[in-house]
Amino acid sequence: MEDKEIVAKMIAKDFQGLEGLIDSYGFAICQTIYRVLNHPVEASYRKEVENEVFYKIWSNSLQFDSTKASLKTWCLTITRHLAVDKKRQVIRQLREVPSEILPEALAWQEPLGKEDFLALVAILSPEDQLIFLKSFFFQDKPGEIAKDLGLDVAVVSNRLARGKQKLRNELLKEGRS
Structure with missing residues (x-):
């Protein structure tokens, strides 16, 4: 048809x-x-x-x-x-956000709650959100993410780096560094 x-x-x-x-x-x-x-x-x-x-x-x-x-x-x-x-x-x-959800460079004095974390990640594009969550929430390796999403490993690594930078900048803007 x-x-x-x-x-x-x-x-x-x-x-x-x-x-x-x-x-x-x-x-x-x-x-x-x-x-x-x-x-x-x-x-x-x-x-x-x-x-x-x-x-x-x-x-x-x-x-x-x-x-x-x-x-x-x-x-x-x-x-x-x-x-x-x-x-x-x-x-x-999920009841709790894994304790090492973000790289050490994004550490702050107060723990980030689950909803705060999800709101923070929401500033990324939908595809970058998925890549970021797969990497930091589910602990998938860039190669696994690339295979799952049909992308190059280099693309995944670049998006992770850009995502981390966007999150860093957002946290600095909010004064949560």
Whole structure:
């Protein structure tokens, strides 16, 4: 089934459109979810995110604009955003922030609470947030992060360095150095 036909059927609320979407892009959607929610603590949320993704695509099919992106790109963007949101939610649900979450250069006198940490990391771009959290929260190595996200190790290392600098600058601005 072609993308135009899939979208037309979903707009008409014909379940064949959803079936066509799943047949065409279901594997890529699931693969994206697994890349973002790749830790054992997050495994139980994968099916939930998958259902949320298909529901969101189904209910927002009128918003798809083929002049802005392909159907696959549009679906994978929705998928990535929902998966990253779930990852943030899982991190917030954890009872404590690991004690060595930030490098020593970012140490301060008062301990940083979980919500403060997540608010601080929120100044980064969504992809940099994911890289930063995978590195400092889940203790993934740059090579593992690069493999998970399909990036070069050098790109991951550069983004980590830039992220640390942004966080340092933000803490200095707030007077928490």
